[in-house]
Amino acid sequence: MLKIIQFLNLILPFLYIISFSVYALDFFKEKINLGNSKRLFLLVTLFTHFSYLIFRIIEFDHPPITNKFELFTVLAFCICFAYFVLELVTDVRETGLFIIIFSVGFQLISSIFIENLYDVKEVLRNQLLGIHVISALIGHAGITLSAVYGTLFLILYRKLKTHNYGLIFNKLPNLEILEKLSFNSIVIGYCLFTVAILIGYLWLPSAFPDFNYFDPKIISASIIWTVYTIGIIAKVFLKWYGRKVIIITVIGFSFTLISMAASLIIANTFHSFT
Numbered sequence: 001m002l003k004i005i006q007f008l009n010l011i012l013p014f015l016y017i018i019s020f021s022v023y024a025l026d027f028f029k030e031k032i033n034l035g036n037s038k039r040l041f042l043l044v045t046l047f048t049h050f051s052y053l054i055f056r057i058i059e060f061d062h063p064p065i066t067n068k069f070e071l072f073t074v075l076a077f078c079i080c081f082a083y084f085v086l087e088l089v090t091d092v093r094e095t096g097l098f099i100i101i102f103s104v105g106f107q108l109i110s111s112i113f114i115e116n117l118y119d120v121k122e123v124l125r126n127q128l129l130g131i132h133v134i135s136a137l138i139g140h141a142g143i144t145l146s147a148v149y150g151t152l153f154l155i156l157y158r159k160l161k162t163h164n165y166g167l168i169f170n171k172l173p174n175l176e177i178l179e180k181l182s183f184n185s186i187v188i189g190y191c192l193f194t195v196a197i198l199i200g201y202l203w204l205p206s207a208f209p210d211f212n213y214f215d216p217k218i219i220s221a222s223i224i225w226t227v228y229t230i231g232i233i234a235k236v237f238l239k240w241y242g243r244k245v246i247i248i249t250v251i252g253f254s255f256t257l258i259s260m261a262a263s264l265i266i267a268n269t270f271h272s273f274t
Contacts, residue, residue, distance in 0.1 A: 001055055001058065001059045002059060002116070004055055005052065005055050005056055005059060005116070008048060008049075008051065008052040008055070009052065009110075009111050009114060010111065011048070012045075012048065012049055012052060012073075012107050012111060013104065013107050013108045013111050015044070015045040015048055015049075016045055016076070016080070016100060016103050016104045016107050016108075017104055018041060018045075019038070019041045019042045019045045019080075019096075019100055020097055020100040020101055020104050022034055022037065022038040022041050023038050023042075023096040023097040023100055024097045026038050026093075027094060027097055027171055028167065030167070030170075035093055038093070038096065039084075039087070039093070042080065042084055042096070042100070043084070045080070046077070046080055046081055046084060049073075049076070049077045049080075049107075050077065052073075053073070053074065053077065056070075059116075060116065060117060060118055060120075061118070061125065062117075062120050062124050062125045063124070063125075063129075063130040063133070063134070065124065065129070065130060065133040065134075066117050066120050066124050067114075067115060067117070069109065069110045069113045069114040069115065070110070070114060070115075071133070071137065072106040072107070072109055072110035072114075073106070073107055073110040073111075073114065074133075074134070074137050075106050075137050075140060075141065076102075076103040076104075076106035076107040076110065077103070078137050078138050078140070078141035079099060079102050079103050079106070079141040079144055079145070080099070080100060080103045081141075082138070082141045082142060082145055082185075082188070083096060083099045083100070083145060086145065086181065086184075086185070090177075090181065092173050092177065092181065094171050094172060094173065095148070095149065095152060095172070095173070095181075098148050098151075098152060099144070099145060099148050102144055102148075123208070128199060128203055129204075131195075131199065132195075132196050132199040132200060132203070132204070133196070135192045135193070135195040135196040135199070136192070136193065136196035136221075138188075138189070138192040139189045139190070139191075139192035139193030139194075139195075139196055140189070140193070140256065141189065142185045142186065142187075142188040142189020142190070142192065142193075143185075143186070143189040143193070143224075143228070143252060143253055143256055144189075144253065144256075145181075145182075145185035145189070146182045146183070146185035146186040146189060146249050146252075146253070147182075147249055147250055147252075147253030147256075149178050149179075149181040149182035149185060150178075150182045150246040150247075150249040150250050150253075151250065152172055152178055153175060153178040153179055153182060153243075153246050154243070154246060154250070155168060155172075156168065156169065156172050156174075156175055156178065157175060157242075157243060160175075175242070179241065179242060179245070179246065182245075182246060182249055183235060183245065186228060186231065186232065186249060187232070189228075190225075190228050190229075190232060193221075193224070193225060193228070194225065196221075197221055197222070197225055200218065200221070216259075217259070220255065220258070220259035221259070223255055223259075224252055224255050224256055224259065227248065227251055227252040227255060228248075228249075228252050230248060231245055231248035231249060231252065234248065
């Protein structure tokens with residue numbers, strides 16, 4: 001099975017690049033309609049990636065959460081899977097290339113640097129830790145989708161204000177749909193992120209002797225959660241809409257990127273499992 005895992009690890013970046021290329025071709029070539037074909041390419045990529053993750057779990061007897069490069073491949077899958085579900089539900093197919101590019105990057109890095117670990121700390125085999133990590137990753141996937149749709153909203157908004165009509169204007173959904181997609185993605189990401197944070201606060205202290213509430217990841221996750229809480233309250237109760245909510249989304253995503261970058265640099269944390 002190890003050879004199958006190594007083969008799938010090798011081809012996954014290429015599958016994501018192909019999916020991205022098909023979505024990009026459909027977006028930029030107005031006379032080409034690849035609506036059904038691009039969805040099929042993405043479905044094949046997701047099925048292959050899901051099989052790869054299952055094979056890793058079976059072969060190494062632990063969830064793929066033991067190092068940041070395993071987390072990257074799960075995050076790549078979560079981002080594209082969340083988009084695929086959203087595309088099926090809404091039938092909005094024009095935004096895929098702006099989202100799949102994130103999975104291309106995460107999977108490429110993962111495939112280059114991932115390690116095959118049989119011997120890991122026993123806590124990494126715990127199902128509750130798996131739920132904590134997977135919830136956090138799906139939450140990050142929702143946040144990523146929300147930021148992409150929010151950025152597209154701001155681009156389209158600017159083009160409308162400047163009367164700069166063109167390919168972007170013709171291809172993208174209208175502002176109302178982009179705002180709805182962004183907010184729905186926030187809600188999904190926020191709910192899963194909340195689950196991850198609750199497990200982090202309630203269970204992790206007993207699982208990790210060196211647990212610290214001032215851990216950089218705990219602090220950054222709390223800041224991100226607070227930003228999105230403000231955004232959801234403003235949208236639901238204060239009736240904010242349009243650019244105000246979108247800007248909060250982009251701010252939250254900026255904090256998320258800073259947090260991820262910091263986690264790669266700061267090694268002195270109980271989140272460093274290996």
